[in-house]
Structures are given as C-alpha cells and as structure tokens.
Amino acid sequence: MNTSWVDTSLDLNHSSARPLRLETPKKEQPNGNLIVFGKRLSVKEETGALAEELSRVNAENKKLTEMLSAMCESYNALQSQVMDLMSKNPEKELSPSKKRKSENNNDNNYNFGIVGNSESSSTDEDSCKKPREEVIKAKVTRVYVRTETSDGLIVKDGYQWRKYGQKVTRDNPSPRAYFRCSFAPSCPVKKKVQRSADDQSVMVATYEGEHNHLPPSQMEPASGSSHGSASLNPSGPTMSLGVTKCKPSDGGEARNSSSSKPEMDSPQVRKHLVEQMATSLTKDPNFTAALAAAISGRMFSAKSN
DNA sequence: CGCATTTGACCAGCGC
DNA sequence: GCGCTGGTCAAATGCG
Numbered sequence: 001m002n003t004s005w006v007d008t009s010l011d012l013n014h015s016s017a018r019p020l021r022l023e024t025p026k027k028e029q030p031n032g033n034l035i036v037f038g039k040r041l042s043v044k045e046e047t048g049a050l051a052e053e054l055s056r057v058n059a060e061n062k063k064l065t066e067m068l069s070a071m072c073e074s075y076n077a078l079q080s081q082v083m084d085l086m087s088k089n090p091e092k093e094l095s096p097s098k099k100r101k102s103e104n105n106n107d108n109n110y111n112f113g114i115v116g117n118s119e120s121s122s123t124d125e126d127s128c129k130k131p132r133e134e135v136i137k138a139k140v141t142r143v144y145v146r147t148e149t150s151d152g153l154i155v156k157d158g159y160q161w162r163k164y165g166q167k168v169t170r171d172n173p174s175p176r177a178y179f180r181c182s183f184a185p186s187c188p189v190k191k192k193v194q195r196s197a198d199d200q201s202v203m204v205a206t207y208e209g210e211h212n213h214l215p216p217s218q219m220e221p222a223s224g225s226s227h228g229s230a231s232l233n234p235s236g237p238t239m240s241l242g243v244t245k246c247k248p249s250d251g252g253e254a255r256n257s258s259s260s261k262p263e264m265d266s267p268q269v270r271k272h273l274v275e276q277m278a279t280s281l282t283k284d285p286n287f288t289a290a291l292a293a294a295i296s297g298r299m300f301s302a303k304s305n
Numbered sequence: 306c307g308c309a310t311t312t313g314a315c316c317a318g319c320g321c
Numbered sequence: 322g323c324g325c326t327g328g329t330c331a332a333a334t335g336c337g
Contacts, residue, residue, distance in 0.1 A: 313330105
C-alpha cells in the first residue's frame with residue numbers, strides 16, 4: 001500500500017510546467033559583456049554577480065537539503081511511532097462497528113491515524129491473519145494531500161473522475177466523496193476523498209485499483225496543465241512527492257527491492273531508505289526541474305525587490 | 306441536449 | 322431479526 005504526502009502549497013508540478021529558466025547568463029554578447037535582467041554588465045561585475053548568485057543558490061540548496069533531511073527525520077520518527085503502536089496493539093484495534101469485509105481487506109490501518117501511519121501496516125501479514133478472506137486484488141493506495149483551499153473534496157491527480165456518491169461517515173464529520181475513473185467500466189479504479197478528521201486541511205484520498213490507461217494529461221500533452229496543479233499520482237508514472245518512497249510499500253516498484261520483509265527499525269535500512277528517497281527525488285527530472293524553477297523564481301523575486 | 310454532479314434511497318455486511 | 326454503517330444506485334438537477 002502506498003501513502004503519499006503531497007503539500008499542495010508547494011505545487012511543484014505546476015511550477016515545473018513553466019519553462020525552466022535558470023537565468024544563467026550566457027555569453028551571447030559579442031563584446032563579452034552580458035545583459036543581466038536588462039542591465040549591461042562588465043566582466044568584473046558579471047563575475048561578482050555570478051559569485052553572488054552562486055552563493056545564493058548554494059544557500060538555497062543547503063536550505064532545501066535541510067528541509068529534506070528534516071522531512072526524513074520526521075518521517076522516521078513517525079515510522080517508529082507506528083512500530084511502537086503496532087507492537088503494543090498487535091492487530092485488533094478496529095472498533096467492532098467498522099468491521100466490514102471490504103474494510104478489513106483494504107483499510108485496516110485507519111486505527112493508526114494519519115500521516116504515514118497507514119503505511120506498512122498493510123502487509124502480507126494481514127492477509128495471512130485472515131486466511132478466510134480473499135487476498136487483496138485491487139491495489140489500495142492512500143494519499144494525503146495538504147490543501148490550504150477549501151474547494152470541496154477535490155484532489156487533482158491527473159486523472160478524470162466521476163463522482164458517484166457522497167456520505168457522511170461516523171468517524172469523521174466531513175463527508176466522504178466517492179469517485180470512479182471516468183474511463184470506467186474499462187478502468188476499474190475508484191477513489192474516496194475525505195478530509196482528515198484530525199486536520200481539516202489534509203485531504204485523504206484512497207485509491208482502489210490501478211489505472212489501465214495513461215492519465216488524460218499525458219494522453220493529451222497540450223491539455224496537461226489543466227489537471228496539473230497539485231499533481232499527485234498514486235499509480236501513474238508521473239511524479240508524486242516521494243515520502244512514500246521511504247517505505248516498503250507494495251507500490252514502491254524497484255525503489256525498495258526488500259519489500260517482502262523490511263526491518264524498518266534497523267538504522268542501516270533507515271539510512272538506506274533516506275538515501276533512496278533522496279536519489280529518487282534527484283533522479284526525477286520533474287523534481288529537479290521544479291526545484292530549479294522554484295530557485296529561479298526566488299532569485300527573480302529577490303532581484304526584483 | 307448531453308454530460309456531470311447531487312442526494313436520497315437502497316443494499317449488504319456486521320454486531321448484538 | 323434488527324439496527325447501524327459504509328458503499329452504490331439512480332432520478333433529479335445544474336451547467337455549458
């Protein structure tokens with residue numbers, strides 16, 4: 001099971017849709033001088049400006065690295081909390097009233113709350129504990145989306161969805177919306193979207209199944225930006241901010257080959273996961289492009305002030 | 306007019 | 322069997 005954390009306030013994909021302009025001055029001027037932001041500079045000034053920008057970019061890079069490591073640390077802390085909880089409450093923490101067949105198959109991690117807690121609780125052990133029930137056929141992915149806006153139960157993920165129901169559930173005052181992929185019935189994917197009971201600014205999107213088609217944004221590149229803001233993609237090939245990549249989820253593809261029985265408490269494994277997360281982020285062209293765009297955007301705003 | 310969304314009704318699983 | 326609950330259906334409604 002996948003669980004992704006996406007902070008829509010970052011909106012990286014959206015940023016990456018912009019043409020990447022790192023504004024590295026190029027020696028286009030025949031006289032050796034440069035026009036930087038409309039200003040003609042001498043070679044010395046250019047060197048100074050470049051050095052200044054370099055240091056600024058370095059500082060930015062350092063800041064981002066710190067943010068990344070902080071993210072990983074908090075993730076690890078949460079992970080260990082989950083492990084503690086799981087060891088204290090070996091299996092049956094669900095309130096009896098919630099025990100529906102499908103929920104037992106798919107959502108037996110609700111009892112651990114939000115943010116990363118749900119992952120790694122749904123392993124093959126669960127299916128072993130319930131030999132009577134069918135093994136999960138549809139891949140279930142849970143995605144957490146932090147959204148500052150209150151524009152309904154909308155989680156943009158690049159796919160088109162058709163809403164077919166809405167319910168107020170017992171354990172959460174905010175309504176839960178039910179979506180089917182608009183390519184249904186050929187595409188069996190369903191999605192449930194509900195605001196987190198703990199944090200109303202967090203949307204919890206639960207995907208069931210996998211798309212058997214490309215997202216419309218990729219099938220029609222020209223219209224891609226229309227779906228692209230706050231883009232997250234639980235099963236598709238596009239980028240989802242890789243916090244989940246730290247964990248041995250079933251949807252983690254090749255990022256963690258030891259997904260069968262991970263020992264999350266091992267410091268080596270943790271370190272390895274952090275490294276994998278960092279490399280998967282840096283390898284992702286979308287992420288690097290978005291990062292570069294964000295940096296250049298900051299440089300622009302700094303310059304204009 | 307066609308399509309998507311809304312929303313009350315209905316159904317099925319589960320506990321008592 | 323009954324009540325509770327989550328999930329789905331389908332008629333009504335809205336929108337472009």
